[in-house]
Amino acid sequence: MKKRYIALIVLAVLIVLVIAALKIAPGIAKDYVVEHSEELIGRKMKIADVDFNPFTFTVTVDDFAIFEQDGATPFVGFEKFRVNVNPTRLLSKEINVSEIYLKGLYTQVVQDGDRFNFSDILDKFAASEQDSVATDSAATPSATADATAGSAKTENVAAADSAAGDSIKAINIDPVEMTGGFDVAIQNIVLEKGNIIYQDRKVGSKIHLQDFSVDIPAVYFNNKDTDIGVNLKFADGGDLTVKVLFNMKTQDFNVAVALKQFELACGKPYLKDFINYKDFSGSLDVNLNVAGNVNDVLSSNVAGTVGLNNIVLTETSEKTIGVNSVQVGIKKANLNEMDFVVDSVVVDGAFAHLDLLKGGKTNIDILLNPKGAAEDTSAVDSALTAAVVTEAPVDSSKSDSAVAAAPETAKAAPAKPLKFVLNKLQLKNTSVSANDLTIKTPFNYKVSGISVSGSNINFDTPCTVNVNANFPEGGTVSVKYKGALSDLSTMDAYVSIKNLALKHFSPYSLHYTGYPIISGTMAFASDNKINKFNLDSKNTIDIYNIDVGDKVEGSDPEFTVPMKVGLYILKDKDDKIQFDVPVQGNMQDPEFSYLKIVWKTVMNLLIKVALSPLKIVGNVAASGASAIGFDLGKNDEIVIDPLNNHMESEQYAKAIKMVSALAKDPKLKMNFVQSFNMKKTVEAYKTRKLKTEFYKSTQGKTALNELDEKAIIAIDDKDEAYTAYVAANAANLDRKALEKELLDMAAKRNTELLKTLQQQSGVTKKNVTVTTAPRSQLVNHKGKANFKVQIDVQ
Structure with missing residues (x-):
């Protein structure tokens, strides 16, 4: 009996000693680690307390921290860590961890180029490992050879394993076998109030995961489902919730991701590598469910919604591009089958602008040209060039034999055809502004109320998309598109524009013709059929009540056309202009321009008026703007003798016939412009002057009549x-004086012609003028001296 008591006492003492040791040992270990932390990892470390409860098998660590190299700034740490193990479950072949609890996890990762704020720790471990290897090699020289042989053997085995792995499509994991026949259950995994900060000093970014938590009721290495929940907040805005169901045995998983109001501004430093901008804001919402199997992730099915809200991109010019809301509903997305079904894409409140800048650039060009892009590209090009130059020569015979020996199974499988369906497409409340700064008077125009609607939009089958928009002052445009997304080179498009106010396009009219548009509306219908980029387009233009102002002096237009006369002639009795413009060509041809063809057709029509306006006015059909019937013969000019002070009867008669059109239409204006070649006329006048003075001197006359002339x-x-007279007196004649006399004679002819014309019916002081062309034009004048008639409209 005494021996039994003694045994019990000894056992009790041993238990007390073990418990005491277990209680005391953590403290000793803690003190050693803290005291020698700089030797172990090269950093100072803090541990407030380490405790082990031998009755509950619970380990607790309080207030743990590893500091930065300065010894004061925390690098990683936590407030409390607790883990509990149930050893009694080992008897039933189960490894059971009843709790893992972590509170207040904090870590800050700082990247500066290819270095991190923990790189020194990694360097220390790497150096320690190299020292250990060097010591072992010195102690056992034969070990080096053995290690080399073992390394080669390992590489061969690894290569064989890699080749075998390539032929394995799926890997089936048996969780019971993996854990040595034990069931494993880890329960109550909780992480709360965690904070993780990532900084990239090179780009100036900072991402802060704030107050995030992880809640995992249990992780099972058997046929039970593991349920994982993760919740976190971003310091800049946004909440993320992730729920994961995973079965270790079947490898099936289901992941639900919910991201709410994630502020996209945190990506601004990285965005600067791609675009040149001033500011960016907006938020992202994601609600997705992914279901599949780990062994075939690409076959997973993805469904849910993705939304962008209040996106605003501010350009360097302070102008903005953005959208109020973009909502995308994903019904199905399977990468392995290349099968995508998008339930809906709804865009609300998008706004954008296109600025055409001098030099041929646009605001989009500036936006897509980030600073340093050219340098980065050249660096990449240099690297690629160096790689090509230093590439080792290839043994073509070995390459050929290797190719010949390659098995058929190595050939890439043919790509699966893309299956895509968009059930609903809707764009509403959208506006786009166009600004052309390449012309003298900038063009500004805003298209608002843009809407786009379509349904059952798929990749291979032609589908229909309708577009509608509003122009300023009640104008509208409607576009009906029919085509397949798989072949954008073939489509049908019908465009209808109604009640387009033309005065907004006055800057272009000024640029091309020198005349501003002050009124008028236009309707435009265009039926376009495109087959392999070959366009066959039928266009009808209908313009009503268009009018232009007076030509702007000094405008220097690209086309010299009498806009007022042209429009006057083209209008019918109802003040309408209507004509058809067929357009054909290949849209991939760099010289092809749809709008240029239409505009050129209009200009050609007006240029015909410029070439011979009086002929056109004189031969307008009865159905036209006026019925003015007179025949001017083969030309509409009056040939004159620039050396004659007076005009002949025939010349007066032709001028009188021309102004007879004014009596039939009081809107017309006529300007008779006198022209002659100054250089040739001065030489001829010099001869006439010498002959006149010679005649006076030989005939003794001071006054001359028509017979004398x-x-x-x-x-x-x-x-x-x-x-002999010419030889003696020619040098006395001054050229400038002769030019002045010729211009005086021209002015006298102008006065006589104007006086005669003003006596005709329908002629007033406002609708007929007679002038001489400027000297710059007289110097370059070709052809006979004449009066040319310019037609205008009052």
């Missing part, structure tokens, strides 16, 4: 007396 013209240039 005829006699002067008849003087022979080779007459000896006249030749």
Whole structure:
């Protein structure tokens, strides 16, 4: 009996000693680790307390921290860590962890190029490992050879394993076998009030996961489902919830991700590598469910919604591009089968602008050209060039034999065809502004109320999309598109524009013609059929009540056309202009321009008026704007003699016939412009002047009549007396004085012609003018001296 008591006492003492040791040992270990932390990891460490409860098999660690290299700033740490193990369950072949609890986890990762704020710890471990290997090698020289052989053997085995792995499509894991026949259950995994900070100093970014939590009721290494829940907040805005169901035996999983109001501004530092902008804001919402099997992840089915809200991109010019809301509903997405079904895409309140800038660039070009892009590209090009130059030569015979020996199974499987369906497409409340700064008077135009609707949009089958929009002052546009997404080179498109106010396009009219548009509306219908980028387009233009102002002096237009006269002639009795413009060509041809063809057709029509306006006015059909019937013969100019002070009867008669059109239509205006070649006329006038003075001196006359003028013209240039006179007096004639006399004579002809024309019916002081062309035009004048008639409209 005494021996039994003694045994019990000894056992009790041993138990007390073990318990005491277990209670005391953590403290000793803690003190050792803290004291020697710089030797172990190269950093200072803090541990407030380590405790082990031998009755509950619970280990607790309080207030743990590893500091930065300065010894004061926390690098990683936590407030409390607790883990509990149930050893009695080992008897039933189960490893059971009843609790893992972590509170207040904090870590800050700082990246500066290819270095991190923990790189020194990794360097220390790497150096320690190298020292250990060097010591072992010195102690056992034969070990090096053995290690080399073992390494080669390992590499061969690894290569064989890799080759075998390539042929395995799925890996089936038996959780019971993996854990040595034990069931494993880890329960009550809780992480709360965690904070993780990531900083990239090179780009200036900072991502802060704030107050995040993880709640895992249990992780089972058997046929039970593991349920994982993760919740976290982003310091800049946004909540993320992730729920995971996973079965270790079947490898089936289901992941539900819910991201709410995630602020996209945290990505601004990275965005600068792609675009050149001033500011960016907006939020992202994601609600997705992914179900599948770990062994074939690409066959997983994805469903849910993705939304963007209040997206605003501010350009360097302070202008903005953005959208109020983009909502995408995903019904099915299977990468393995290339099968995608998008339930809906709804875009609400998008706004954008397109600025055409001088030099051929647009605001989009500036936006897509981030700073340093050119340098980065050249660096990449240099690296690629160096790689090509230093590439080792290839043994073509070995390459050929390797290719010949490659099994058929190594050939890539043919790509699966893309299956895509968009059940609903809707764009509403959208506006786009166009600004053309390449012309003298900038063009600004806003298209609002843009809406797009479509249904059953798929990849292979032609589908229909309708587009509608509003123009300023009540104009509308409607577009009906029919085509397949798989072949954008073939489609049908019908465009209808109604009640388009033309005065907004006055800057272009000024640029091309010099005339501003002050009124008018246009309707435009276009039926376009495109087959392999070959366009066959039928267009009808209907313009009502268009009018232009006076030509702007100094405008220097690209086309010299009499806009007022052209429009006057083109209008019918109802003040309408209507004509058809067929357009054909290949849209991939760099010289092809749809709008350029239409505009050129209009300009050609007006240029015909510019070439001979009076002919057109004189031959307008009865159905046109006016019925003015007179015949001007083969030309509409009046040939004159610039050396004659007076005009002939025939010249007066032709001018009178021209102004007869004014009596039939008071809107017309006529300007008779006198022109002659100054250089040739001065030479001819110099000869006429010498003959006149020679005639006066030989005939003793001071005043001349018409008969005398005829006699002067008849003087022979080779007459000896006249030749001698010219030799003696030609140098006395000044060229500038002769030019002045010619211009005085031209002014006198103008006065006489205007006086005669103003006596005709329908002619007023406002609708007929007679002028001489500027000297710059007289110097370059070609052809005969004449009066050319310019037509305009009041």
